[in-house]
Amino acid sequence: MRWNRPSVLLLCLVLALAGLLLGGCVSAPLPGATPAAPGRTPSSAIAYPAPGPPYAATAADPFYQQPSPTRLTRLAPGALIRYRPIAARAWRISHVQARAWQFVYRSTNTRGQPVADVATLLVPPEPRSRLLSYQVAYDALDARCAPSQEIVHGSLVEQWFVSKALRRGWPVLLPDYEGPNQAFLAGRQAGYAVLDGLRAARRFAADDLITPETPIALWGYSGGGYASLWAGELAANYAPELPIVGIAAGGPPADLEGLARHLDGGIFAGVYFEALLGLARAYPQIDLDRLLNDRGQRMQAKLAGSCLAQELAGVRDPLLSGYSFADMADYVRVDDLLAEPAVATVARANRLGGHGLPAPLFYYQARFDPLIPPNQARTLARRYCAADVAVDFDWVFGEHIVAALANAEPAIDYLVARFAGRPADNDCPNIAQRSTATP
Structure with missing residues (x-):
């Protein structure tokens, strides 16, 4: 079948409509005013007012401005710089059932230089002592597609997945992991941004919400799976203090x-x-x-x-x-x-699989994916197995988008088990037998 431009556009519209119909946890805003912060914040972090329409572009919004290089150099990775409450929106027509804040924090770019990144923290009405870092596949060269912008405008295509976690009572972190220049597919920079966002969230949130012992999970699909796995590979050396207990990643570009x-x-x-x-x-x-x-x-x-x-x-x-x-x-x-x-x-x-992961991995891939070659999944799974990672591998009968939708619930269930401390299934013996691809 030869795809033309109208057919691709129609597919995008159908998928957007499907997401709108599936956006289960969006309705009226939560009652009461959003507090200035969910816990104690360092005196050095500056409080900003909540943004409101008309929303300024990131280039004109002082909240997004990079501090001076001298100040950034003095800050530790994950240090809070500024924060603000927001009203999180979904599908442009409704509100996310969570209180929400955004914060700017110090991270590191691909060249090892300090940089200020942005993340959004969503806290459901009855939060549990869990923290999920969800990496949106925003695959962007435009700042308007950063999660911190899309959650304010209500244009986050992956809201359905985020809502699934919120309904479980999990606080969810959405990092703008491409950094201020939207460095699409810069893996190391994405990994640093995810890990430093988690560090900042732990500093930002109240002790009864997120403590140093609160278990952390990483989840993402496609470009978001790529960022999640890069964070996992860097965690042991860059952020060993983070108690990451499980990772769910689907359809990442491995090579x-x-x-x-x-x-x-x-x-x-x-x-x-x-x-x-x-x-x-x-x-x-x-x-x-x-x-x-x-x-x-x-x-x-x-x-x-x-x-x-x-x-x-x-x-x-x-x-x-x-x-x-x-x-x-x-x-x-x-x-x-x-x-x-x-x-x-x-x-x-930027090839994945050069290091192990700090936690078990649920890895899913579409058998007939026209975007990500399935042989990349076989090879990457073998690489993680060779690094003694417990890999639960799942093929999905379908293509790229079908795999994302079909495995959302299994991914959530996998992370539920990891948060509960249950042992993870390990398909590595079968992966070694089924595939002749070498690490």
Whole structure:
């Protein structure tokens, strides 16, 4: 079947409508005013008023402004800088049944430099002593698609998944893990942002809500699964104090070079173009001025403010911008972009599976995924098994979106068991037998 632009647009609209119908926990706002903070906050953290319409863009909103490099350098990773209450909205028509705050905290970018990131904390009416960091697959080059913006505007496409956790009584953290420059697919930066967001949440919340012993889980799908796994791989050395008890990740892009070759010239080629632009923001050694020809420069200008499948945010989508079935070779000055030393080095540096995880993993993948090659899942699962991670692996009969929807409840159930301290299933012996792929 050959997909054209109208059919892709129709699919996006159908999926958005399905999400709207499934958005179970949205209705009227919670009674009472949102408090200034859910607990004690350091005196150095500045309180900001709640934002209201018309909402300022992040570039014009002082809440998002980066502190001076000198001040950032003096702060420890996870230190709180400022915070504000918000009224969390869903699907643009209703309110999330949770009290909500946003905070700015110190983190680290791909080059090891201090940076200020933003996260949103959602606290349900009767919270339990749990903390879920949910990594939204916002796959963005535009700040309007950051979770902290979408939860205010009500344009968060993955609200259904977040609501499932809130209904369990779990406080949920939504980090803007791409950082202030929307460095799409910069894995190490995403991992740092997730872990430092958790550190900041523990400092921000009341002791009876989140304590140093409160168990933590990570969950995300596709790009969100990528960020979750990067956080897991970095946790042992970067944030060993965080009590991460379980990780659920589905459909992550495990090998960026293999993914790029898979996407090039196909229906999802626009994702490859977007990924190149996102990685160049994190890695200046990818010199786009040198690599892109005139056509490529026009592509860069066109997609510089795009986001993948964030239709409620009202931004350009790389899948609907005329790049389906486009070949990267037509947009660059070199024979093979992926063979360029800088590009190849960055792709290798962002390959998952180089380290183990601090907790058991529920890993799910669509058997017929046209976006993420299933063989990447087999290889990554074997790598984690080789690192002594207990992996519960689940194939889903379907494609990329079906797998996200079908495994939402199993992912929640898996994390329920990890929060309860029950032992995790381990499919690693079967994974080794079923697959001939080598780590």
